[in-house]
Amino acid sequence: MLDRYERNVIITALTVSALFIFSIFYALGAKRQDVTECLPYNKTYETARVEQIDGRTYQIFYVARMWNFEPAISYIPVGSEVDLFVTSLDVVHGFNVFDKNVNLMAVPGGVSKTTVKFTEPGVYKIVCHEFCGTGHQNMEAEIIVNYPRK
Numbered sequence: 725m726l727d728r729y730e731r732n733v734i735i736t737a738l739t740v741s742a743l744f745i746f747s748i749f750y751a752l753g754a755k756r757q758d759v760t761e762c763l764p765y766n767k768t769y770e771t772a773r774v775e776q777i778d779g780r781t782y783q784i785f786y787v788a789r790m791w792n793f794e795p796a797i798s799y800i801p802v803g804s805e806v807d808l809f810v811t812s813l814d815v816v817h818g819f820n821v822f823d824k825n826v827n828l829m830a831v832p833g834g835v836s837k838t839t840v841k842f843t844e845p846g847v848y849k850i851v852c853h854e855f856c857g858t859g860h861q862n863m864e865a866e867i868i869v870n871y872p873r874k
């Protein structure tokens with residue numbers, strides 16, 4: 725037979741755990757956020773580029789190094805879904821897209837990937853949010869979402 729106090733502690737612990745698990749799944753659904761993936765590395769990720777897959781799907785391959793991101797400016801049509809791939813050629817950098825809940829690490833020898841949909845026109849700033857040396861504050865890039873898709 726459980727002590728009353730013991731029973732209350734167990735009920736409280738189970739309630740808090742259930743709330744915690746519920747809020748993880750709730751946030752996953754409510755934010756509709758693609759979970760960040762880490763991909764197997766190969767040399768093709770070291771070439772910074774923007775690729776158009778089809779009318780509304782793009783891929784941007786970012787290369788971070790002290791102290792800039794390439795491509796520095798990318799143009800994307802409104803309504804596009806964009807896969808972002810990020811790697812680094814030297815030290816660990818951060819990769820944060822304003823207003824988009826994107827928070828990746830740029831790791832040498834590793835590739836981080838996430839998918840973002842740009843439904844509103846605008847200039848989306850990207851900054852390094854991992855201190856990486858004396859030029860850290862200058863590390864930024866932009867995704868410019870400014871023209872309607874064809």
Ligand SMILES: [Cu+2]
Nearest residue numbers: 817852856863
């Ligand atoms: Cu950096």
